[in-house]
Amino acid sequence: MKPREIFIYLSFFLIVGISLLYLIWKPVLWTVIFFGPVILVGYLDIFQKKNTIRRNFPVLGNFRYLLEAIRPEIMQYFVETDTEGRPINRIFRSLIYQRAKHVIDTTPFGTQMDVYRNGYEWMDHSIYAKKYAELEGHPRVLVGGPDCKKPYSASILNISAMSFGALSKNAVMAMNTGARMGGFAHNTGEGGISTYHKIPGGDLIWQIGTGYFGCRNPNGSFNSDLFHENAIIENVKMIEIKISQGAKPGHGGILPASKNTLEIAKIRNVEPHKDVHSPPRHTAFEDAYGLLNFIKQLRELSEGKPIGFKLCIGKKQEFIDICKAMVSSGISPDFITIDGGEGGTGAAPIEFSNSLGMPLRDGLTFAYDTLVGFNLKKDIKLIASGKIISGFHIARAIALGADICNSARAMMMATGCIQALKCNTNTCPVGVATQNPSLIKGLVVEDKAKRVANFHEKTIKSFVELIAATGIEKLDDLNRAHINRRVNMRSVLRYDEIYPYTPQGSMLEKH
Secondary structure, eight states: OOHHHHHHHHHHHHHHHHHHHHTTOGGGGGHHHHHHHHHHHHHHHHHOSSOHHHHHSTTTTHHHHHHHHHSOOOOEEEEEEOTTOOEEEEEEHHHHHHHHTTOOOOOSSSOOSOTTSTTOEEEOOOTTOOOHHHHOSOOEEEEOOTTOSSOEEEESEEEOOOOBTTBOHHHHHHHHHHHHHHTOEEEOOTTOOOHHHHSSOOEEEEEEOTTOTTSBOTTSOBOHHHHHHHHTOTTEEEEEEESOOSSSTTTOOEEOGGGOOHHHHHHHTSOTTSOEEOOSSOSSOSSHHHHHHHHHHHHHHTTSOOEEEEEOOOOHHHHHHHHHHHHHHOOOOSEEEEEOTTOOSSOOOHHHHHHSSOOHHHHHHHHHHHHHHTTOGGGOEEEEESSOOSHHHHHHHHHHTOSEEEESHHHHHHTTOOOOSOTTTTOOTTSSSOOOHHHHTTSOHHHHHHHHHHHHHHHHHHHHHHHHHHTOSSGGGOOGGGEEEEEETTEEEEHHHHSOOOOTTHHHHHO
């Protein structure tokens, strides 16, 4: 029994008890002075729709907001560290909440970072900055190479992969509704397409993982008929083959038994109430040529929709081999998503999350430079995924070579996540990462959908304002020379010095 139900029962018995006791002992009525306001506050908490914590934990939940009122919440969103492991960059989750709730997101008293520490980064602005109105709008990128019949015009910021199963049905509906309201895309994660992805009508990027959920035979192999059935759904705009993810590359996804309900098991075509471990690798292909032929097959089965793959860069030679196979076969994906080793919202063994996989900036620049080196980049869009939350993060990723960015953590937090770190226990107190019906009930889809759309809108606006401040005319002009990084007390390097560009076509001769 959850706090909401406990409160309802206790308040009912308390009211009945006081009423009966009043018949034989009149002074008991004075207890109403104490219990009356508490009961009233509790029912107001249950019926309000703004705060999930208060809905799920009536009366008690108010203490969280009381403490925030006394001391504004400045809890750390994530921490990057320097070479000695010292915290160097904190981005507070309050930024996400402010933008999601559509309140003031500016801060007083200047820079909140030590600008002379190693790792501090900034962009070059121009004294000939553009007016925001000159660049105002929602930047979009057309995804689709020469073999794509149904290219998709994507926002430069979208919801990264998170599955139904890992997330609750209300969280999925809130995100997809927010995506529809804001005109951006929602990646399904590898758990398949659920009813809750389809009802709101938002654009979908369907992710196909190693478990082939949603297009799976009983033995776990790929089922082309089921794939075709789902791929032609109108809301599905792009299809992404997940080779690996930043949280646990080379491991495969994990769905705990406590979250594997009958409904989720039916979508995934697995046994319910058992742990679901996706294989660490695909069975539909064995090598680079197999991957490209699989891409060609999916493009045909989807009737020409953009097909791409997602990976966290590991062995560089394997990515080079894929590029060489593209050149020799003439088959290429429409997009490639690069996930950073520091990314990932799902639970993972700590050795995998901390010590495996190339970080986003290194992986992204390597992928971009390799594609340019093989003269392939012109037909392939790069998507960056890994702790992207602010307008500056988008600008930095685009400067390094990305065309589009995906965000998971920020979208989870806009949906109501408070980083309780209960994602893998099925006890998420705000109903985001749980399958417990009582906790899910506290997450109001309509309210949180607006917050997701608000966060997207304000973050895109901050990005466009940054671009206007640099004085450049269009996104294509943003490059590595615009980003600076302090490497020590006496030295600052531009990103084009840290990550030198590779000449176009230069790797064709070497390989």
